[in-house]
Amino acid sequence: xxVLLTITLAFQYVVLAYFALLNLGYTLFGYLGLRxxxxxxxxxxxxxxxxxxxRESYKPVSILVPAFxxxxxxxASVHSFLGLRFPEFEVVVVSDGSTDATILRLIEAFALVEIxxxxxxxxxxxxxxxxxxxxxxxxxxxxxxxxxxKADALNAAIDVARYPLVCTVDADSLLDADAxxxxxxxxxxxxxVIAIGGTIRPLNGATVSEGRVSALSxxxxxxxxxxxLEYTRAFFSGRAGWSHFDALLIISGAFGVFRRxxxxxVGGYLVGTVGEDMELVVRLHRYYRExxxxxxxxxxxxxxxxxxxxxxxxxxxxxxxxxxxxxxxxLWQHRTxxxxxxxxxxxxxxxxxxxxxxxxxxxxxxLGWLMIPATLALGIFNGWFxxxxxxxxxxxxxxxxxxxxxxxxxxxxxxxxxxxxxLLFAAAFLEFAGYRQILVFxxxxxxxxxxxKRGQWGRMERxxxxxxxxxxxxxxxx
Amino acid sequence: MWRRxxxxxxxxxxxxxxxxxxxxxxxxxxAFFARLLGLMPYTRLLxxxxxxxxxxxxxxxxxxxxxxxxxxxxxxxxxxxxxKAAAWTDLLVRWVFDRTTVLPAKLPxxxxxxxxxxxxxxxxxxxxxxGELIERFGIGARLVKRARSRGLGTKLHAIEGLxxxxxxxxxxxxxxxxxxxxxxxxxxxxRVIARTLxxxxxxxxxxxxxxxxxxxLRTTDLPSGVxxxxxxxxxxxxDPVVRALLTEAETRPKVARAALDAAGRLDLEDLAxxxxxxxxxxxxxxxxxxxxxVPKLHATSPRLAAAITRASEEPIEYVRVQATRALxxxxxxxxxxxxxxxxxxxxxxxxxxxxxxxxxxxxxGVAELHRAEEYHPDRYARQMAHHVLSExxxxxxxxx
Numbered sequence: 029x030x031v032l033l034t035i036t037l038a039f040q041y042v043v044l045a046y047f048a049l050l051n052l053g054y055t056l057f058g059y060l061g062l063r064x065x066x067x068x069x070x071x072x073x074x075x076x077x078x079x080x081x082x083r084e085s086y087k088p089v090s091i092l093v094p095a096f097x098x099x100x101x102x103x104a105s106v107h108s109f110l111g112l113r114f115p116e117f118e119v120v121v122v123s124d125g126s127t128d129a130t131i132l133r134l135i136e137a138f139a140l141v142e143i144x145x146x147x148x149x150x151x152x153x154x155x156x157x158x159x160x161x162x163x164x165x166x167x168x169x170x171x172x173x174x175x176x177x178k179a180d181a182l183n184a185a186i187d188v189a190r191y192p193l194v195c196t197v198d199a200d201s202l203l204d205a206d207a208x209x210x211x212x213x214x215x216x217x218x219x220x221v222i223a224i225g226g227t228i229r230p231l232n233g234a235t236v237s238e239g240r241v242s243a244l245s246x247x248x249x250x251x252x253x254x255x256x257l258e259y260t261r262a263f264f265s266g267r268a269g270w271s272h273f274d275a276l277l278i279i280s281g282a283f284g285v286f287r288r289x290x291x292x293x294v295g296g297y298l299v300g301t302v303g304e305d306m307e308l309v310v311r312l313h314r315y316y317r318e319x320x321x322x323x324x325x326x327x328x329x330x331x332x333x334x335x336x337x338x339x340x341x342x343x344x345x346x347x348x349x350x351x352x353x354x355x356x357x358x359l360w361q362h363r364t365x366x367x368x369x370x371x372x373x374x375x376x377x378x379x380x381x382x383x384x385x386x387x388x389x390x391x392x393x394x395l396g397w398l399m400i401p402a403t404l405a406l407g408i409f410n411g412w413f414x415x416x417x418x419x420x421x422x423x424x425x426x427x428x429x430x431x432x433x434x435x436x437x438x439x440x441x442x443x444x445x446x447x448x449x450x451l452l453f454a455a456a457f458l459e460f461a462g463y464r465q466i467l468v469f470x471x472x473x474x475x476x477x478x479x480x481k482r483g484q485w486g487r488m489e490r491x492x493x494x495x496x497x498x499x500x501x502x503x504x505x506x
Numbered sequence: 507m508w509r510r511x512x513x514x515x516x517x518x519x520x521x522x523x524x525x526x527x528x529x530x531x532x533x534x535x536x537a538f539f540a541r542l543l544g545l546m547p548y549t550r551l552l553x554x555x556x557x558x559x560x561x562x563x564x565x566x567x568x569x570x571x572x573x574x575x576x577x578x579x580x581x582x583x584x585x586x587x588x589x590k591a592a593a594w595t596d597l598l599v600r601w602v603f604d605r606t607t608v609l610p611a612k613l614p615x616x617x618x619x620x621x622x623x624x625x626x627x628x629x630x631x632x633x634x635x636x637g638e639l640i641e642r643f644g645i646g647a648r649l650v651k652r653a654r655s656r657g658l659g660t661k662l663h664a665i666e667g668l669x670x671x672x673x674x675x676x677x678x679x680x681x682x683x684x685x686x687x688x689x690x691x692x693x694x695x696x697r698v699i700a701r702t703l704x705x706x707x708x709x710x711x712x713x714x715x716x717x718x719x720x721x722x723l724r725t726t727d728l729p730s731g732v733x734x735x736x737x738x739x740x741x742x743x744x745d746p747v748v749r750a751l752l753t754e755a756e757t758r759p760k761v762a763r764a765a766l767d768a769a770g771r772l773d774l775e776d777l778a779x780x781x782x783x784x785x786x787x788x789x790x791x792x793x794x795x796x797x798x799x800v801p802k803l804h805a806t807s808p809r810l811a812a813a814i815t816r817a818s819e820e821p822i823e824y825v826r827v828q829a830t831r832a833l834x835x836x837x838x839x840x841x842x843x844x845x846x847x848x849x850x851x852x853x854x855x856x857x858x859x860x861x862x863x864x865x866x867x868x869x870x871g872v873a874e875l876h877r878a879e880e881y882h883p884d885r886y887a888r889q890m891a892h893h894v895l896s897e898x899x900x901x902x903x904x905x906x
Contacts, residue, residue: 216731
């Protein structure tokens, strides 16, 4: 009994040390992220952007849009991409074996005509059935191919792309008008830059007119509000901090710009994984380090992409399950990096961090919850102590969320109403009242399913992008 | 885009709050460890834990309060600043049209920003007059002082102001900033110099500064993208700088490449002959850049045509691609045989460039493309010709 007691106590202390380390890490990244934003805001001013446009100093970009059953949002998204403020770009949409009316919607909206599928096949992909060009927009190309997954569709799109930079976006996303100008600037300033990740913000609740987000307000459902908080935390404090250390491992699949030649050199996206976005970034890091070539993978804190987040629990659980499996698949695929000094900060710091504090986090948290019945059963449960510990973890979590909410307030395009700000505060507390536990359970489940469900995507319910031609509900974005 | 107001204060708040939290978490971890080893009584651990919870509660209240106050204050601040800036812009515009308009002895901050924005927009003599106004109000001197300060944020903000102001008196400071350890500062200073030089009237002083700028571009390790952007910002004043960079044998290849790109983008036709020399340069990247530039400058000579044709048969793929594209600047009758050959090049990109070049040659080229679609002995050439011909229809539909 005393051995069991000691083990239980020791485990409690391990959990606390884990909690302390994790939160110290978050704090550090939050602060570094804020610092990099302060410099960034002064570096990339309106003046610089105007100069870029007026002088046409740019590298042309191919926007790659993989789409699977996106009939609800594809037309609005493509309109938004075609309306970007950038001197030279093309949009390559790949319908990856869609079984709905995705292709028909595109044909109707953009007057597509079939052309011979002649392009340079550098990366392998499932067979292309048809290739279309638009009679309305000379810079729109559409591919219809057999289903092969998102990575496969992106590989086909990279083959078709004509420009030196490729920008991968989700078909249910919208881009800001200046998105490409902002995201491609580092490629001009530094020849070593091979990839740039951008900040993603949830589209739910936003007013969309003419393919652009014109006003922001909180969505109706708490599940969407809680995700707004999560995205704010992840992008404004997490990724900016990792970029500061030159150890950014994730560029969201919803928006990323890559040097096409670099992606082709490493063999394109890995087919058969659900974490293809993270896997590609890790592979780029690995390849360039193994070949001792200087490179940079950066993050731009400007929120330039808006994406629809799940509005129901089932879709959210499937999404998080997939994300966590994707993380594990990448960690396993590149396990040789772990604690390997040959890969610099990546091997000694970033990769172990992702294993211990991202991959294993849900298991540790779930075990922490299981300690309550365990200590009750052993008769060593201390109510006051447990309450204080719980209060500490909730308060600290809220504090980290508020740090990110504070950064969001610095944005010109912020949630403008006071009620929205109060809802964000409330969300930081409510996150701990069931939402977080459900997602911890789902991520634990994903950890157990990682080999069984390898490469399985899962069904995603979409609401679709709804354009609102009338006056915006909330304050107009400046 | 981001607000530049209140971010330092927020960073300070975050630093203080999370600094205190970090200390508290470390203390708690040590206390737990000491308890595990039996070195600390349980009651003391509980006391420490209670204090950490209280501290976190206070920290949360401080951050939440800061965010709410900032939210309200920034909204009010921006509204009032916008109104003031609009009023100052009105007054300054009136001054531009009627110099007898009375201006106050001192400009407040909003007035200074309105003046800088106006200077950025208005060019020519009125622009220069606004520049003098910037000097008269001491804004230029203030910006120069801040551009030399240690804080990166302050420095970048001031450099942006100098880029708008385009003050000849700030050129020395801008040149000095090219030695700054921060790359961002160096890049922004390069742009300030280019913008200022572009606004100067021709004369010996400008010539002297131009020479200095050429020297800087040649010797400072700036990325080619930044060099090219600076050259493009020079606009009408770019010719002598680009010429000097292409003439100097010691110019680094990446700078020469940027100069070639800029020559093409700015349509510096007077440099056509100089650019044409690079078509036979020993560095393949410079050959490719020159070949890319040649059609834009309408450079034509039998020798150049022969060099382009030779380059279209080079072993390096990207040189062949550019040479094949450059064949559009050669007499169509001379260009067609090599383009026909390139239609069955081993590289997909060269085949594509050949078909597109034929299309760009007009009716004669399109007829050749139709012939290739039917009769070219190579299957891939026929396919490419068919593909590019099928693209003509959407392009025509798009045309006004």
